[in-house]
Amino acid sequence: MALDLANRPPTSTDELRQVCDDHGLVRELPITDDDLGKVERAVGEWLAVVDAADSDERGRRVNAMTEAYCSFPTLTDHAGTGWHLHYRPDKITVGHQVGAMMAAGTALHLAGRGMNRLGRCAVDDCDRVYVDLTRNGRQRYCSPACANRDAVRRHRARAAR
Ligand SMILES: [Zn+2]
Ligand SMILES: [Zn+2]
Numbered sequence: 001m002a003l004d005l006a007n008r009p010p011t012s013t014d015e016l017r018q019v020c021d022d023h024g025l026v027r028e029l030p031i032t033d034d035d036l037g038k039v040e041r042a043v044g045e046w047l048a049v050v051d052a053a054d055s056d057e058r059g060r061r062v063n064a065m066t067e068a069y070c071s072f073p074t075l076t077d078h079a080g081t082g083w084h085l086h087y088r089p090d091k092i093t094v095g096h097q098v099g100a101m102m103a104a105g106t107a108l109h110l111a112g113r114g115m116n117r118l119g120r121c122a123v124d125d126c127d128r129v130y131v132d133l134t135r136n137g138r139q140r141y142c143s144p145a146c147a148n149r150d151a152v153r154r155h156r157a158r159a160a161r
Helices: 003-006 013-022 033-050 055-069 094-113 144-160
Strands: 072-077 085-088 117-120 129-132
Touching: 003 013, 003 033, 003 094, 003 144, 013 094, 033 055, 033 094, 033 117, 055 094, 072 094, 094 117
Parallel strands: none
Antiparallel strands: 072 085, 117 129
8 A cells, every 4th residue: 555655646535535445444534635645744754764775774764654653553343344453543534544554564564574675666767666575575676567678678788789
C-alpha cells in the first residue's frame, strides 16, 4: 500500500478511497480532505525512509514514523473477519490509519527481510520506488518494464562501443 501511495499519490478523496479499497483497508471514519493531507505527509516521511543513506538512518526514520502513528500491538476481531494484530489505536482517522499501516508494515518488512529491501528504480529517468520481496534480495527496478528497458539500453551501449 505504501508503494502504491508513493508511486501514485492520490490527489482527491476519491482516489484515496480507491487505494484504500484496493488494499482492503477497513475504515472506521469517512475519508476527508484532512486525510488527504495526512497521507501526503506520511508518504513524504516514507520516501525519506526509502532514500535514507544507510541502515541506521533508515531505522531512525522508520522509528520516527512508528512513534508518530503506531501504538502497542492489540489483537482484534473488529470486522468479524478473524482475529489479527493492529499496531494502532482504535477509532482513528483514515490518514492516521494509513500512516500506521505504512510505518508498521515497513518496520516488519525491513526486520523480516533486511534493511536494504527498499529503494528507487535503477533506471536513471525513473524515480519510482520498489519494495524488494524477491528471494535473493537483488531487486533494482520498479517493474519488469524498467528492467527490460535498462537491459536494452545496456545492450545498445555495449554494441556501440
Ligand atoms: Zn483490522
Ligand atoms: Zn522504473
